[in-house]
Amino acid sequence: MSPEEQTVQQQVAASGSSFYYAFLFLPAPRRSAITAFYAFCRQIDDVVDETTDLGVAQTKLEWWRAEVARTFAGQAQHPVMRALAPHLGIYGIESRHLLAVIDGCQMDLDQSRYLDFANLSTYCHLVAGIVGEVSARIFGQTQEATTAYAHTLGRALQLTNIVRDVGEDAMRGRIYLPINELQQFNVKAHELIKRGQGAVEPDFEARFVALMRFQIDRAQATYDHALSLLPAADKRAQKPGLMMASIYRTLLHEIANDPVLVLTQRVSLTPLRKFWLAWKVQALGRL
Structure with a gap:
């Protein structure tokens, strides 16, 4: 397990989320993939929940949109995206899926x-x-x-x-x-x-x-x-x-x-x- 994968595994376990209990019974490769994807969703959600300045939150979401593009170009910067990147092709995860999650959180900024x-x-x-x-x-x-x-x-x-x-x-x-x-x-x-x-x-x-x-x-x-x-x-x-x-x-x-x-x-x-x-x-x- 890479350092990035260890980090996201620890984050999900520490969160106490109900999803953690559902992931426990998965084979290790699938557990690594879903944990990294869940960590991505948490990162995007936290932009809205933990950033009080709307301008800052908007800038962060734009950074994440760019990070999705970088990830699919093989140039991921964020540890969560480096953990998720190896699983994208294996499980048919497309950029449109990740961008949709960002678009949903954009709605939280807009209304x-x-x-x-x-x-x-x-x-x-x-x-x-x-x-x-x-x-x-x-x-x-x-x-x-x-x-x-x-x-x-x-x-x-x-x-x-x-x-x-x-x-x-x-x-x-x-x-x-x-x-x-x-x-x-x-x-x-x-x-x-x-x-x-x-x-x-x-x-x-x-x-x-x-x-x-x-x-x-x-x-x-x-x-x-x-x-x-x-x-x-x-x-x-x-x-x-x-x-x-x-x-x-x-x-x-x-x-x-x-x-x-x-x-x-x-x-x-x-x-x-x-x-x-x-x-x-x-x-x-x-x-």
């Missing part, structure tokens, strides 16, 4: 609200659907139809992230819940930004819970749709994605028990529970 679900779906396509497609290739996709499954699963995972992070995103001034759906449930943007506290109408919790149950139901339905698209021939190879589905669907169930919690804390599963859910899919082949 902090989404008019409707169609608008939000474009964002989910870029930051998660494409990620799902690349992941499926690395896991060992053999069927063309698996692409639709992987894309839909990626969108389901992103919808789960949006539900989980309502409070954290609102603190940053970002609201991913579509505006027309906020209006449908009579939830005001300023109520989310205040995280349900302060001068809020007394029925806020009831309205917010109804909105969140709508979001949770849609995410669960998206998982159901994704699983219905997975060809039987690729089910074994795509176990890491199924592990993620199991972990994230369990997280959705936890949030559904008390949706208001997402406003003030990050709802999560323990590492042991994540490992158990991943192992169950690996050993039994079911969610």
Whole structure:
């Protein structure tokens, strides 16, 4: 393992991400590839999450676009891209895949609200659907139809992230819940930004819970749709994605028990529970 690969492996393990538990059961070459790809996605995501100056963030994204071009020209500079480069040709990862992830984060710089679900779906396509497609290739996709499954699963995972992070995103001034759906449930943007506290109408919790149950139901339905698209021939190879589905669907169930919690804390599963859910899919082949 190269120094660059060791670095990204350590970064992913230290992050505590649910993805880490799904990667554990992969053969070493595929684990190295998916870990490097995940590290790339984290680097791009951190540009938006950790850079408060929009001008600086824009400059960083432009640097990453140039770095993608350099990487495909055999001149990668960043350790993450040097770790990812050897896997690009093996797993059919193209520059358009990496640039789509950057374009998705560009949307975060350009807007902090989404008019409707169609608008939000474009964002989910870029930051998660494409990620799902690349992941499926690395896991060992053999069927063309698996692409639709992987894309839909990626969108389901992103919808789960949006539900989980309502409070954290609102603190940053970002609201991913579509505006027309906020209006449908009579939830005001300023109520989310205040995280349900302060001068809020007394029925806020009831309205917010109804909105969140709508979001949770849609995410669960998206998982159901994704699983219905997975060809039987690729089910074994795509176990890491199924592990993620199991972990994230369990997280959705936890949030559904008390949706208001997402406003003030990050709802999560323990590492042991994540490992158990991943192992169950690996050993039994079911969610």
